[in-house]
Amino acid sequence: MNREDQIAEEAAAWIHRLNQPAIDAAAGPAFDAWMAAAPRHREVFAELQALWQSEVLVEALGQVRGVPVAASAPPVPRRWWDHGRRSAAPLAAACAVFAGVVLVPPLVGSTTYRTGAGTPKAVVLADGSRVDMSGDTELRVRIVPWSRTAVLVRGEAFFDVRHETSRTFQVASDSTSVRVLGTAFNVDRQSATRTAVAVYRGAVEIGVAGQANLILRKGEAARVVDGHIAALARVGDTVPDWKSGWFEASDIPLGVLIGKVQRYSTRPIVVQDAALQALPISGRFRISDPGKALQAVQAAYQVEVSYGPTAISVRPIGTAHDR
């Protein structure tokens, strides 16, 4: 490794280390000493820090990311790393929890809220905003003095955001972002690349991959599929349908509907057939009652629902396997 590469790795290690929620007291002086040691250290660190925090990097990461692994997948052991080159860098172990002094002002870590299938839950955030989470939903929230951000990792949530002029509230779902000052709106992460947004009070700005694209006002709804925005039919009520356990489908893929029913079902619902996944569905479904919802799908479309011991499967009619 040449000197320049080595400086870059040392600088990167410092960036990583300083990004940890807690930093031990010795790290601060050690960082200043490293910075003071050479002009090139300072230059490379400044560039790397700007790169790490840049919007362009976020966009690039969003675009190169493959289809995310399902959250329920078991962790894959990657033992091969253990055979890899061991580094003797003195900066290692930044991932460990330090019990020492926290740098001022501390970077507050994010809080993760999760609900299980069939158990929606309401939470009040540190800023007084209220979030109603649907079943099987995960939301990561970070509220710091200068910003309020939430990442919808999966599922669906209704946000009633406390108005603040200086701190915007931003919700991200895949490459879709919703930026607000204070308003009530719903975000439904229907799949890794598909998100629907509806506004019940105030207005929000929808961005895709870091670019602001559309302003939605009260009663308006839109969805982003694979990075493209399309307007949806207006929403009427003051709260979204799902809060009463219903879902109004208009020409949406069966896979998306099943995903919403799944939020209420403790048993996995499997749709193996790819064509069936894409089958366009319309109608009003009681998703909070998986049995009834699937029954309705079965009655209206050419599908067969079978209840196995561990999973519910949905197949095209006439293809049922012997169990």
Place this chain on the structure above:
Amino acid sequence: MPAPLHQIDPHADDTAVEDWPAITATLSRYVRARTDRADVVEDVVQETLSRLVHQGRIQKLVSIYALGFRIAANLVIDHHRRDRRYVAEREEEPTSQMPLPDRILAGRQELAILKDALAAMPPLRRDVLVRRRLQGQSCAVIARELGLNPKAVEKHITRGLADLHKAMAGHGAARGDMQ
């Protein structure tokens, strides 16, 4: 009577002799890489320095550089937010918030370089970067979900970031360099 300017008090106890020209140059380089606006660079750097001096008088700083970068990052965000709000008040058209054409071009070039560099990485390293920077996962969560030890996660992040920097520098696209 005019308020006294912020100065370093040479008589203060336990005051490290800070290399202010080096701190100023470093912060300027950082802020230049984060914004295209020369007036913002000037503002942010001056404000950061004055807050550093102020903080240094109140308490002993754990790290003047770490605090400086933290303050500057917050000020850059504040400036962006103020700009966006001003634009939004003036005109509600979302198109008015689009960056200028030359900025789009530079942005696209950077985006292409970063995407290429990310694509050239081992998939595991790319995944770790996506989880850390895009999804904001903690090292502990990444380590658990990918079955790695925490040091391996750290190594992927530092190597990955160094790779990205090298790619940008190789194309002369690190904006801090071009000013």
